[in-house]
Amino acid sequence: MLETKEFELNMGPQHPSTHGVLRLVLHLDGETVLDVDTVMGYLHRGTEKLCETRNYYQNVPFTDRTDYLAAPYNNLGYVEAVEKLGGYQVSERALYARMAIVELSRIASHLFWLATHALDIGAQTMLFWCTREREVILDFFEAALGDRLTTSAFKPGGLRRDLPEGWVEAVLEFCSTFPARVEEYETLLNANRIWIERTVGVGVISGEDAIALGLSGPMLRGSGVDHDLRKVLPYGGYETVDFDVPVYPDCDSYSRYLVRMEEMRQSTRIVQQALAKMPEGKITGKAPKMIKIAEGVEAYHVVESPRGELGYYLIGGGKDIPYKCKIRAPSFCNLQAVGPMCKGHLIADVVTVIGTIDIVLGDVDR
Amino acid sequence: MSDFLIINVVIPLVQIGVLLGILGLAAGYIVLAERKVLAFIQSRLGPMRVGPHGLLQPIADSLKLLLKEDLIPGSADKLLYVASPVIVVAMAFTALAMIPFGQGITLLGYHIPGVIADVNVGILLILGISGLTTYGIILGGWSSNSKYPLLGAMRAAAQMVSYEIALTFAVLAGLMVAGTLSMVGIVEAQRDMGVWFVFIQPVAWGIFTIAMVAETNRAPFDMAEAESELVGGFFTEYSGMRWALFFLGEYTAMLVIAAVNVTLFWGGWMRPFPNVEALAFLDVVPSGIWFLLKVTSFLYFYMWIRGTFPRYRYDQLMALNWKSLIPLSILNLLVTGVVMLLLA
Numbered sequence: 001m002l003e004t005k006e007f008e009l010n011m012g013p014q015h016p017s018t019h020g021v022l023r024l025v026l027h028l029d030g031e032t033v034l035d036v037d038t039v040m041g042y043l044h045r046g047t048e049k050l051c052e053t054r055n056y057y058q059n060v061p062f063t064d065r066t067d068y069l070a071a072p073y074n075n076l077g078y079v080e081a082v083e084k085l086g087g088y089q090v091s092e093r094a095l096y097a098r099m100a101i102v103e104l105s106r107i108a109s110h111l112f113w114l115a116t117h118a119l120d121i122g123a124q125t126m127l128f129w130c131t132r133e134r135e136v137i138l139d140f141f142e143a144a145l146g147d148r149l150t151t152s153a154f155k156p157g158g159l160r161r162d163l164p165e166g167w168v169e170a171v172l173e174f175c176s177t178f179p180a181r182v183e184e185y186e187t188l189l190n191a192n193r194i195w196i197e198r199t200v201g202v203g204v205i206s207g208e209d210a211i212a213l214g215l216s217g218p219m220l221r222g223s224g225v226d227h228d229l230r231k232v233l234p235y236g237g238y239e240t241v242d243f244d245v246p247v248y249p250d251c252d253s254y255s256r257y258l259v260r261m262e263e264m265r266q267s268t269r270i271v272q273q274a275l276a277k278m279p280e281g282k283i284t285g286k287a288p289k290m291i292k293i294a295e296g297v298e299a300y301h302v303v304e305s306p307r308g309e310l311g312y313y314l315i316g317g318g319k320d321i322p323y324k325c326k327i328r329a330p331s332f333c334n335l336q337a338v339g340p341m342c343k344g345h346l347i348a349d350v351v352t353v354i355g356t357i358d359i360v361l362g363d364v365d366r
Numbered sequence: 367m368s369d370f371l372i373i374n375v376v377i378p379l380v381q382i383g384v385l386l387g388i389l390g391l392a393a394g395y396i397v398l399a400e401r402k403v404l405a406f407i408q409s410r411l412g413p414m415r416v417g418p419h420g421l422l423q424p425i426a427d428s429l430k431l432l433l434k435e436d437l438i439p440g441s442a443d444k445l446l447y448v449a450s451p452v453i454v455v456a457m458a459f460t461a462l463a464m465i466p467f468g469q470g471i472t473l474l475g476y477h478i479p480g481v482i483a484d485v486n487v488g489i490l491l492i493l494g495i496s497g498l499t500t501y502g503i504i505l506g507g508w509s510s511n512s513k514y515p516l517l518g519a520m521r522a523a524a525q526m527v528s529y530e531i532a533l534t535f536a537v538l539a540g541l542m543v544a545g546t547l548s549m550v551g552i553v554e555a556q557r558d559m560g561v562w563f564v565f566i567q568p569v570a571w572g573i574f575t576i577a578m579v580a581e582t583n584r585a586p587f588d589m590a591e592a593e594s595e596l597v598g599g600f601f602t603e604y605s606g607m608r609w610a611l612f613f614l615g616e617y618t619a620m621l622v623i624a625a626v627n628v629t630l631f632w633g634g635w636m637r638p639f640p641n642v643e644a645l646a647f648l649d650v651v652p653s654g655i656w657f658l659l660k661v662t663s664f665l666y667f668y669m670w671i672r673g674t675f676p677r678y679r680y681d682q683l684m685a686l687n688w689k690s691l692i693p694l695s696i697l698n699l700l701v702t703g704v705v706m707l708l709l710a
Contacts, residue, residue: 122677
């Protein structure tokens with residue numbers, strides 16, 4: 001008999017499909033994955049510690065750089081946590097403007113997820129189709145917020161400045177054409193035999209396991225658990241708009257794909273409603289120029305980011321800087337599922353699993 | 367100079383020279399065509415900077431690759447590492463010698479055939495030589511002495527060996543109808559019967575077309591490269607001109623196998639409906655052009671599926687071959703035999 005032994009393969013930190021600087025140590029038997037060790041921290045920048053050295057306004061740009069594919073959502077989580085901490089009121093115009101912007105960021109984030117996920121599975125055309133629409137959304141961000149990726153969109157109390165002229169009309173026009181684009185993507189993938197074979201039954205995680213591992217967002221809803229913070233713990237005016245939460249019970253990559261595709265449609269609906277409801281008036285709310293929070297006052301605020309449950313835990317430090325800022329990052333918790341989801345599958349499935357989790361390494365390492 | 371010398375030495379040498387000269391360039395332009403086709407599928411423009419509409423891009427690319435540093439990894443097996451891209455290219459070019467590009471022309475009283483070597487077992491030789499390409503890939507992956515190339519080479523070996531079976535069975539079905547192994551003979555058989563074999567053997571053609579994509583390691587069967595999983599597959603460690611040789615080999619192999627498909631199933635160099643007299647005016651177009659048109663359609667087909675399909679997984683690829691294509695091709699062979707026996 002020939003002597004056989006486990007084959008150890010380093011996937012990453014420089015690898016085309018690890019979505020950044022994630023490193024996976026794969027223990028292989030031929031092509032079958034026996035075990036996965038996740039190594040991370042290559043993008044650790046000490047965001048939480050940095051937040052303890054700047055004042056409440058100056059911390060907003062740090063939050064951009066955690067989940068950089070959906071920066072407005074991070075801004076929202078942080079800003080609303082500060083508002084909760086100080087009890088500040090948001091103007092109604094700002095409330096709906098924020099809702100439209102963050103839902104656009106959800107669409108942009110899901111588009112880029114689809115682009116890279118499909119590319120990992122080998123469908124390279126999706127990359128270009130999805131970035132085409134994402135570009136339009138990033139242009140909206142640039143027009144309204146001054147930046148495309150690291151938006152620093154909001155400040156406690158509202159937005160930094162009012163929306164530019166014609167912005168609302170342009171966004172509404174995009175919303176009227178976008179669902180047809182989603183259908184276009186689906187014609188290329190939904191009934192594609194190879195796409196189905198590559199995603200159905202790959203990366204299965206049951207609803208109970210998903211809860212036990214602390215997964216959230218589409219990871220949870222793709223496993224048949226109906227849990228969306230926008231419905232369960234409404235924030236930022238979500239209780240006033242009408243939308244559905246897609247839930248698919250098959251627990252595999254394909255059902256998570258269906259969840260995200262449907263979420264793009266629902267987000268379009270939310271944007272349309274939010275812009276319709278947005279009144280005229282001041283976009284900056286009532287928050288002092290210098291925010292000071294008394295020592296020991298604390299607040300925890302969770303929002304449903306495109307990747308899942310994003311939490312900001314803030315403790316006041318008596319001066320204008322927080323004593324502590326803890327971020328509950330959805331990518332970090334979702335990444336835990338890599339091991340259980342990959343075991344027994346092939347190398348090609350590891351790539352599918354990383355894609356279906358939709359991690360952003362900036363969010364994982366912070 | 368005696369006629370013997372001219373017919374057996376001079377003409378073939380000229381043919382070989384012309385073919386090599388054209389093909390070195392053609393492979394570069396197939397790459398450009400692929401980039402353009404993919405670009406249009408993906409709503410962008412593709413190469414536009416070098417020359418009008420990027421037409422000089424292949425030349426710029428090959429110059430760049432020639433000038434790059436020739437890098438051999440320290441732990442590589444140097445002899446095999448250097449030899450394997452050469453094997454791939456040499457095999458692909460050798461197979462081209464048996465492809466009939468046209469009817470041939472008469473020049474200065476000498477008939478120049480459209481094929482370099484009309485071997486009486488032509489198609490068998492082509493399949494055999496293409497089979498040897500696998501060695502280039504396996505040795506290239508193995509001699510790199512690196513993990514990703516090794517996995518890529520393993521996949522390539524398994525894939526190409528298994529798909530050759532389906533491919534050969536599909537070819538056999540066509541050969542049973544043709545009654546000859548010579549590439550020229552196959553086209554002449556289609557002319558004499560007045561029908562292209564794709565209409566007699568549609569199943570065999572379907573199997574051949576799927577298997578040929580797998581045989582040339584192209585999307586959606588590009589397991590061996592699979593850049594999103596294995597970085598670069600078997601040529602991860604290659605760079606510069608050696609890497610380009612693998613590329614040249616891949617695109618020439620595409621050309622060869624598409625040409626075999628056209629010859630065996632689509633009437634080779636013949637115009638459409640060769641037996642319909644009313645269409646005789648189509649003969650104005652030289653036979654070589656018809657052949658190239660058909661081959662180009664197949665090359666476009668390659669690019670088209672690359673632009674629209676995701677990649678198969680390794681085990682699914684094998685299941686498709688062993689559970690569907692091979693049984694189907696054997697069944698097809700059986701039915702062909704029975705029908706021929708009844709008709710005889």
